[in-house]
Amino acid sequence: MSAPGSLLVRGATLLHLEPPGVERADLLVRGGRIVEISPHIGSMEDAPELDATGRWLMPGLVCGHTHLYSALSCGMPTLDQAPTDFADMLAKVWWRLDRAHDHESVSVSGLVGGLAALRAGVTTLVDHHASPSFIEGSLETLDESLEQVGVRRILCYEVTDRGGPEEALAGLRAHEALLAAPTERRAVLIGAHANFTLSDATLRRCGDLARDAGVGLHMHVAESADDARLTGEDPVARLDRLGALLPGSVLAHCVHLEPDALWRLYDAEAWVSHQPRSNMNNAVGHAPVELFEPETMLGTDGIGADLFAELQAGFFRGNEAQSGWGPGRWLSALTSGARFAGARLGVPLGRLEVGSAADFVVLDPQPGPPLTRVNLAAAFLFRLGAGAVRDVVVDGRIVLHDRQPVRIDASALDRQASTTAIRLWNRMS
Ligand SMILES: [Zn+2]
Known part of the structure; x- marks a missing residue:
C-alpha cells in the first residue's frame, strides 16, 4: 500500500538549475517533499516507483x-x-x-x-x-x-x-x-x-x-x-x-x-x-x-x-x-x-535537494555531448525543448505520465474545448 505523496524515482540524471549541476541519483519523496537523494535507494513497499533510467530530471x-x-x-x-x-x-x-x-x-x-x-x-x-x-x-x-x-x-x-x-x-x-x-x-x-x-x-x-x-x-x-x-x-x-x-x-x-x-x-x-x-x-x-x-x-x-x-x-x-x-x-x-x-x-520550490517540494519533470534525453555543470545553460538554449517533457510530478503526485495527464482525460477535454471555444467565439461577435 502506497503512502500519499510517496514516490521513488530511479536512475535519473538530476539537472540542478540554481546553481547549475549534473548528478546521477535516485530520489525518494514522502509527503510531497524530497526526503532522500542518493546513488541507490532500495525498493519500499509503500512508495510506488517511477523508472527514469537514462532520463534527465529537472525542477518544475x-x-x-x-x-x-x-x-x-x-x-x-x-x-x-x-x-x-x-x-x-x-x-x-x-x-x-x-x-x-x-x-x-x-x-x-x-x-x-x-x-x-x-x-x-x-x-x-x-x-x-x-x-x-x-x-x-x-x-x-x-x-x-x-x-x-x-x-x-x-x-x-x-x-x-x-x-x-x-x-x-x-x-x-x-x-x-x-x-x-x-x-x-x-x-x-x-x-x-x-x-x-x-x-x-x-x-x-x-x-x-x-x-x-x-x-x-x-x-x-x-x-x-x-x-x-x-x-x-x-x-x-x-x-x-x-x-x-x-x-x-x-x-x-x-x-x-x-x-x-x-x-x-x-x-x-x-x-x-x-x-x-x-x-x-x-x-x-x-x-x-x-x-x-x-x-x-x-x-x-x-x-x-x-x-x-x-x-x-x-x-x-x-x-x-x-x-x-x-x-x-x-x-x-x-x-x-x-x-x-x-x-x-510557503514551499521550497526550484531545487532538487532534501526538504524541497517534490515538483519535478522527467525529460527524454537529447543525445549529444556530455551534459555538465558548465554547458547546462547552453543545453537549455540549444538542445532542450518542451517536446522532451515526459513525466511531471507536483507535490509528490505524478500528474503527467508518459506524456499523458493522469488526473484528466485529454481526449474528452479536447472535445469539450472545441465546443466551448466555438461558443466563446460566437459570444465575441
Ligand atoms: Zn499580461
Missing part, C-alpha cells in the same frame, strides 16, 4: 505571468482591419475575448491551460485573470480546474475601471474567498490590470487590500509607452504615491521604465516578469534586460506555457539588442520564478 518550472483566459483564443475570429497599435489591439481583441467568457469557458480554459503547462514542464502558474461578465467565482473556477489537472497556482483577478465602478469593486471582491484560505498548492495576489485603466482611487484600493492581506499586487506595468503617457506619471512612482508598491508584487513587462524607476521597484522588493515573445508580438519595444536584477522571472503572457521557447526567444532577442546577458543569466531568469512562487506558496 514556474511561469511568472500568464493569462489562462486566452487558452481558447488560438483561431478566434480575426478583425477585418488589423489593430493600429497596442491600445487598439487590447480594445478590439483581448477585451472582447475576456468579456465573452462565462463560467464554462473559464473552467475549460483552466483545464486546457493547465495541461499545456504540464506538457511544457511548468508546475506552477502565476495567472492574471479577467472575465468581466463572470467575475464573482471566477478565481474559484480556475482554482478547481488547476487542482483537477494538478498544477500549483498563484491567482488574481485583473481589477480595472474600464467596465465602470461596480465591475472594479466586483474585481476586488473576487479575491476574498481564496485569500482567506491559502494552501501550499494555491496562493493569491491582488490583480490590477494596468496603470492606464485604473483610477487613483481604485489603484489605492488594490494596494490597501493587498497590504491588509499581506500579499503583493500583480499588474501590467509600462508594457507599452502608453502606460506613462496616458497618466502623465511614471507608473512606479504612481504605485508608490498610492501606497501600492508592495513587496512580493509581480510587475509584468516593465518595457518602458527609466533606470531609477526600476531601481525603486526592486528596492521595494517587487519582482519583474519578462515576456520577450509577447513584447515582440505586440511590437511594444524591447525590455531593458541589461537593467533587470535577479528578482526577474520569465512569463509567457498567455502565449501558451512553453518557457523553453520563451527562454530561447529572449536569448536571441537579447543578443540582437546586445543586452549583455549570457546563457547563465538567462537560465537564472528561467529558474528564479521558483524563488518567487515558493515564497508566496
Whole structure:
C-alpha cells in the first residue's frame, strides 16, 4: 500500500538549475517533499516507483505571468482591419475575448491551460485573470480546474475601471474567498490590470487590500509607452504615491521604465516578469534586460506555457539588442520564478535537494555531448525543448505520465474545448 505523496524515482540524471549541476541519483519523496537523494535507494513497499533510467530530471518550472483566459483564443475570429497599435489591439481583441467568457469557458480554459503547462514542464502558474461578465467565482473556477489537472497556482483577478465602478469593486471582491484560505498548492495576489485603466482611487484600493492581506499586487506595468503617457506619471512612482508598491508584487513587462524607476521597484522588493515573445508580438519595444536584477522571472503572457521557447526567444532577442546577458543569466531568469512562487506558496520550490517540494519533470534525453555543470545553460538554449517533457510530478503526485495527464482525460477535454471555444467565439461577435 502506497503512502500519499510517496514516490521513488530511479536512475535519473538530476539537472540542478540554481546553481547549475549534473548528478546521477535516485530520489525518494514522502509527503510531497524530497526526503532522500542518493546513488541507490532500495525498493519500499509503500512508495510506488517511477523508472527514469537514462532520463534527465529537472525542477518544475514556474511561469511568472500568464493569462489562462486566452487558452481558447488560438483561431478566434480575426478583425477585418488589423489593430493600429497596442491600445487598439487590447480594445478590439483581448477585451472582447475576456468579456465573452462565462463560467464554462473559464473552467475549460483552466483545464486546457493547465495541461499545456504540464506538457511544457511548468508546475506552477502565476495567472492574471479577467472575465468581466463572470467575475464573482471566477478565481474559484480556475482554482478547481488547476487542482483537477494538478498544477500549483498563484491567482488574481485583473481589477480595472474600464467596465465602470461596480465591475472594479466586483474585481476586488473576487479575491476574498481564496485569500482567506491559502494552501501550499494555491496562493493569491491582488490583480490590477494596468496603470492606464485604473483610477487613483481604485489603484489605492488594490494596494490597501493587498497590504491588509499581506500579499503583493500583480499588474501590467509600462508594457507599452502608453502606460506613462496616458497618466502623465511614471507608473512606479504612481504605485508608490498610492501606497501600492508592495513587496512580493509581480510587475509584468516593465518595457518602458527609466533606470531609477526600476531601481525603486526592486528596492521595494517587487519582482519583474519578462515576456520577450509577447513584447515582440505586440511590437511594444524591447525590455531593458541589461537593467533587470535577479528578482526577474520569465512569463509567457498567455502565449501558451512553453518557457523553453520563451527562454530561447529572449536569448536571441537579447543578443540582437546586445543586452549583455549570457546563457547563465538567462537560465537564472528561467529558474528564479521558483524563488518567487515558493515564497508566496510557503514551499521550497526550484531545487532538487532534501526538504524541497517534490515538483519535478522527467525529460527524454537529447543525445549529444556530455551534459555538465558548465554547458547546462547552453543545453537549455540549444538542445532542450518542451517536446522532451515526459513525466511531471507536483507535490509528490505524478500528474503527467508518459506524456499523458493522469488526473484528466485529454481526449474528452479536447472535445469539450472545441465546443466551448466555438461558443466563446460566437459570444465575441
Ligand atoms: Zn499580461
